Amino acid sequence: MNRKKNRIILFIAIFLYIPLGLLQVSIDYLRKAEDLEGRMLLMPGQVAGSLVLGGFRGIAADLLWLNVEDFWHKGQHYKMLPLLDSVSWLQPQYITVWAIGGWHMAYNIFANVSGNAAKFEKQLDEKFQGLSKEAQKKAQPVMKIARDIMDLREDLQGYDAPGMAEDRIPSILARLDGYDAALAKLHKNPDIQPVVEIAQSLASVPREELFWYRKGIEFLKKGLTYNREKYDLYFELGWTYYHKGMDYANAARYLERAVKFPHPDYVDSVLAHAYELNGEVDKALAQWEKQLNTGFSSVAERAVHAIKKDGAFTPKRRRKLGLDPE
Amino acid sequence: MAILETKDLTKIYTLGKNRTVTALNKVSMSVEEGEIFGILGPNGSGKTTCLKLLLGIVFPTDGSITIMGKDQYSVDIKKNIGFLPENPYYYDYLTGPEILKFYGRLFEMPDSLIAKRTDELLELVNLQDARNLSLKHYSKGMLERIGLAASLVNDPRILILDEPTTGLDPIGCKETRDLLIRLNKAGKTVLLSSHFLSEVERVCSRIVIFHKGNLLTTGTLRNLLEEYQAENLEDLFVKAIEKFDRETGSIDKGVE
Amino acid sequence: MKKSWIIAMNTFNESLRKKTFYILLVVALVVIGASRFFSFLAVEDELKMIKDVSFSTIEFFGALIAIFTALAAVSTEMEKRTIYTLLSKPITRNNFIIGKLIGQSLIILLNVILMSIFFVALLLIKKSPPDLQTFKTIFLIYLSLVLMGSITLAVATFATDAFNLIFSFFLYIVGHLITYGKALLERTENVVLKGLGEMLYTIIPNYENFNIKDKIVVGVDVTWKYIGQTTLYGIIYITIAILIGIHFFNKREV
Numbered sequence: 001m002n003r004k005k006n007r008i009i010l011f012i013a014i015f016l017y018i019p020l021g022l023l024q025v026s027i028d029y030l031r032k033a034e035d036l037e038g039r040m041l042l043m044p045g046q047v048a049g050s051l052v053l054g055g056f057r058g059i060a061a062d063l064l065w066l067n068v069e070d071f072w073h074k075g076q077h078y079k080m081l082p083l084l085d086s087v088s089w090l091q092p093q094y095i096t097v098w099a100i101g102g103w104h105m106a107y108n109i110f111a112n113v114s115g116n117a118a119k120f121e122k123q124l125d126e127k128f129q130g131l132s133k134e135a136q137k138k139a140q141p142v143m144k145i146a147r148d149i150m151d152l153r154e155d156l157q158g159y160d161a162p163g164m165a166e167d168r169i170p171s172i173l174a175r176l177d178g179y180d181a182a183l184a185k186l187h188k189n190p191d192i193q194p195v196v197e198i199a200q201s202l203a204s205v206p207r208e209e210l211f212w213y214r215k216g217i218e219f220l221k222k223g224l225t226y227n228r229e230k231y232d233l234y235f236e237l238g239w240t241y242y243h244k245g246m247d248y249a250n251a252a253r254y255l256e257r258a259v260k261f262p263h264p265d266y267v268d269s270v271l272a273h274a275y276e277l278n279g280e281v282d283k284a285l286a287q288w289e290k291q292l293n294t295g296f297s298s299v300a301e302r303a304v305h306a307i308k309k310d311g312a313f314t315p316k317r318r319r320k321l322g323l324d325p326e
Numbered sequence: 327m328a329i330l331e332t333k334d335l336t337k338i339y340t341l342g343k344n345r346t347v348t349a350l351n352k353v354s355m356s357v358e359e360g361e362i363f364g365i366l367g368p369n370g371s372g373k374t375t376c377l378k379l380l381l382g383i384v385f386p387t388d389g390s391i392t393i394m395g396k397d398q399y400s401v402d403i404k405k406n407i408g409f410l411p412e413n414p415y416y417y418d419y420l421t422g423p424e425i426l427k428f429y430g431r432l433f434e435m436p437d438s439l440i441a442k443r444t445d446e447l448l449e450l451v452n453l454q455d456a457r458n459l460s461l462k463h464y465s466k467g468m469l470e471r472i473g474l475a476a477s478l479v480n481d482p483r484i485l486i487l488d489e490p491t492t493g494l495d496p497i498g499c500k501e502t503r504d505l506l507i508r509l510n511k512a513g514k515t516v517l518l519s520s521h522f523l524s525e526v527e528r529v530c531s532r533i534v535i536f537h538k539g540n541l542l543t544t545g546t547l548r549n550l551l552e553e554y555q556a557e558n559l560e561d562l563f564v565k566a567i568e569k570f571d572r573e574t575g576s577i578d579k580g581v582e
Numbered sequence: 583m584k585k586s587w588i589i590a591m592n593t594f595n596e597s598l599r600k601k602t603f604y605i606l607l608v609v610a611l612v613v614i615g616a617s618r619f620f621s622f623l624a625v626e627d628e629l630k631m632i633k634d635v636s637f638s639t640i641e642f643f644g645a646l647i648a649i650f651t652a653l654a655a656v657s658t659e660m661e662k663r664t665i666y667t668l669l670s671k672p673i674t675r676n677n678f679i680i681g682k683l684i685g686q687s688l689i690i691l692l693n694v695i696l697m698s699i700f701f702v703a704l705l706l707i708k709k710s711p712p713d714l715q716t717f718k719t720i721f722l723i724y725l726s727l728v729l730m731g732s733i734t735l736a737v738a739t740f741a742t743d744a745f746n747l748i749f750s751f752f753l754y755i756v757g758h759l760i761t762y763g764k765a766l767l768e769r770t771e772n773v774v775l776k777g778l779g780e781m782l783y784t785i786i787p788n789y790e791n792f793n794i795k796d797k798i799v800v801g802v803d804v805t806w807k808y809i810g811q812t813t814l815y816g817i818i819y820i821t822i823a824i825l826i827g828i829h830f831f832n833k834r835e836v
Binding site for chain 1: 627630631633634635637638641642761783784785788791794795796797799800801802803804805807808811812814815818819821822825826828829832833
């Protein structure tokens, strides 16, 4: 063995660390530029933690996602939430998580909360009937507030309802604050306290409904920050604003962005509807005319004909747009 | 002319903190071309270390080795050497012909030549019937024989054998001895390390005796018997070792 | 080079004969196949699950094969003393190390190909044929496995099997975490720590460079430029490992 040659071999090996280091700088830059950097999250679960440590973020996310599905099927909706955060943190480009997470919040948890309203209404009635005549008289304002709350709830949902457009939300919250204050005052009367307490629970329902709707929107918007170059989350946001919130202005805004990327035909249809319901009938017409040669051509033809003839897609929509006098 | 020479060849192993073992101590010897050279010594005397040094498997602490006039680290030199280690072990998933092919290719022999040599060698070592058997099914004796065949695949000028008759029955030992003589008559130089004095006595033209890493004596059997006034090789062996122990009073143990 | 190739083929054939290889391969195929049984998930989730599990299985079991093959490369030859006969032949010690590297790279390649075929078959069954990004991912996984094997081989030339095994797995984990470690150290004011961090970041193999599987499954496209640079990184590091292995093996008494 030639000792000199052997030392040279070692020096070459050490020397090669220099180009290696420089190359690593370039790779680091590329990883940032191409969004290849992974995230580390110290998971409470040992399995997930060691998976993440071992570079198996994908599987860790999948396992957590299975748990989300499991909690959903068991009706344990609130337990899904931290897991949704974890999965979306591990793999922010996993669009399904954002889409389904947003749907769970704006629709499913919303519906869960909504179910409480009927329960509280029934309890309120029963409690009211159980009061003495005198107490019932004192409880009348409480019952009125309860009816107002139910009316407010009806305004939040339904095809013809004003909905949860962003510009309406401050006034809705203000009304709810007003009810809370009034009920707090009425609660001072010991004769009607049980009824007031149920009414207060009832008052929390629209507040919570609004909360989950807005949380779903926020979750989708957060997902959008990581997935700006795809139509999916623009559509999910647009659809949630359109269908759940009846916020047609925001719906149109996001759907306009969705159609800028490769997308299925139905996105264009929903945009057309959103334009129309937002009062932008000319834009709606133009949008329908674009679809005359697509898979939605039969719908588009009907829509174009109806709008040109009657000013709206359907008679119901004419009434909603206020084109027909009551 | 000496085909192989060592000068002051020394090997010291470091075993730990300030603990060293001298496996070979300033060994100078030469092997003439065409002779059968016997390397004798008790266990731990340095025989195998000497062979490993000659083959470049271990590296000398001091001294030099010249083989065919060249530095023993030259890869070309090894093309002329065949080696049979003590207790040979080969890739047990291979058959006899496959192991010969593997080694033959390392000698850059063409496959046709390897095939020819394989047939010859398997016949020579009497393993034709075990052609298709993988080495893991070989007995110890069969492994020795295939090892011998493997050491001859390149038709070497120098054959280095470390305890070649270990595990062989008496007939096998005789056959090996006859083979060595035949190979030597064909012009090969043989270095034979062995415990079996009778074997060495019968085949070797010159011998060297190692003890505790030191070369005690070297020469033809006749001259050494005269020098030590010994009756036979066994007597010579004992006397040479006793003489060394007396003269040196050394208690260092060599390492095989 | 020819002699290295001969040693490589011997290493490859020997590994093929080992039961460990087949056991690990079968277990890996079972795990990949098991990902199919998530049909209760929506179609796109099932595909993601199949891809995640398959890529991770190829990497994990590939790592086991890479490390164990490399461990056996030197130590088995020494234990069985086949190395004596081998080194007595007209080969250099460089031939031995390079031959072992090529041999174990071939066995890893075979393993990766077999697992990939199974994975691709699953995708085709789900009517979602693999795209170029899938093959880029598999290629980088393979390269990282060869790197892993080369480091284990290099360490095998001077360390015991037990140390090497622990060290190899330790390096696997650290190699994935090193990027985060560097990000953390960048926040420190301590110049010495920062410098140490930079040094370790260069020395420790950055396996995250090769880890694109988590991004591919969610539709991120990886450019050829990135593949090219990472490949070069792998080649340079493998060269470093092998040179270090050759250096120590040249000094090793067998």
